[in-house]
Amino acid sequence: MVVTAEWNNDCPDWQQLNTSYRRMPTSINLIKDEVGYAIPGVLKGSGGTATVSYSQSPSGSNVSFVISKGNSLAVAIETISATFGLTKEQLAEVIGSTRKSIYNWIDGSAAPRVTTLNRIHELQLTANEWAKSGLPKPTEQLNTQVLEGQSLFELLRNGANQNTLLFAGTRLNLQHKPARSLADPFA
Numbered sequence: 001m002v003v004t005a006e007w008n009n010d011c012p013d014w015q016q017l018n019t020s021y022r023r024m025p026t027s028i029n030l031i032k033d034e035v036g037y038a039i040p041g042v043l044k045g046s047g048g049t050a051t052v053s054y055s056q057s058p059s060g061s062n063v064s065f066v067i068s069k070g071n072s073l074a075v076a077i078e079t080i081s082a083t084f085g086l087t088k089e090q091l092a093e094v095i096g097s098t099r100k101s102i103y104n105w106i107d108g109s110a111a112p113r114v115t116t117l118n119r120i121h122e123l124q125l126t127a128n129e130w131a132k133s134g135l136p137k138p139t140e141q142l143n144t145q146v147l148e149g150q151s152l153f154e155l156l157r158n159g160a161n162q163n164t165l166l167f168a169g170t171r172l173n174l175q176h177k178p179a180r181s182l183a184d185p186f187a
Contacts, residue, residue, distance in 0.1 A: 073117075074106040076124040083127035084156065085139030094156045095119050119159070126162045135169040146172050 081091055092099045095116055104110035112120065143151045146168045150158070155168055 073112070073120070074108075076120055077102060077106060080120070080123045080127050083130050083137065084152075085137040085142060086153075086156075090142075090153065094153075095123070122162070123156075126165050129162060129166060130169055133166060133169070135166075135173055138169065138172055141172045141176055144172065144175075146175070 077091065080086065081088065086094065088099050088102050092102050096119070097112070097116055101110065101112070105112055111117075138152055142153045145151055147155065147164070152165070152168050152172060155165055160168075
């Protein structure tokens with residue numbers, strides 16, 4: 001239903017509202033239950049994950065699907081390792097598992113326990129925020145003491161929260177930033 005009104009300077013109120021029905025152009029309709037999905041617009045099925053992107057058209061006829069098949073756990077593990085500069089052995093120590101288990105998860109031949117999966121999810125969210133913040137990969141500074149006598153690796157291993165890890169990363173970045181020499185203003 002479309003509500004229309006013709007403008008009249010003498011009577012600029014709701015008396016002249018006229019309702020009319022207009023047939024909208026045929027569109028592709030995707031009906032999905034949003035309850036049960038943590039991320040709106042992401043469909044999970046047996047064939048992979050489909051991300052739905054709606055265009056700005058009023059009819060909604062331009063719907064595109066991006067199908068990403070694969071092991072999302074492997075992607076999460078690679079993201080965490082690449083962002084923090086961790087080896088698989090170090091990552092295993094951080095999440096409380098073994099290196100062999102990590103390779104089994106990447107291959108898809110095994111699945112982690114729920115507590116381990118939650119830890120991987122938290123670390124992936126932290127890695128995403130780390131990258132958004134523009135912090136560099138802390139490979140060389142991973143064992144440098146940064147917060148209360150603990151290194152970034154120890155903070156990761158002890159299960160520090162996202163804000164603590166981002167604070168530590170910012171502090172590391174500031175500590176190891178090369179100092180700029182200022183020109184002598186009196187020369």
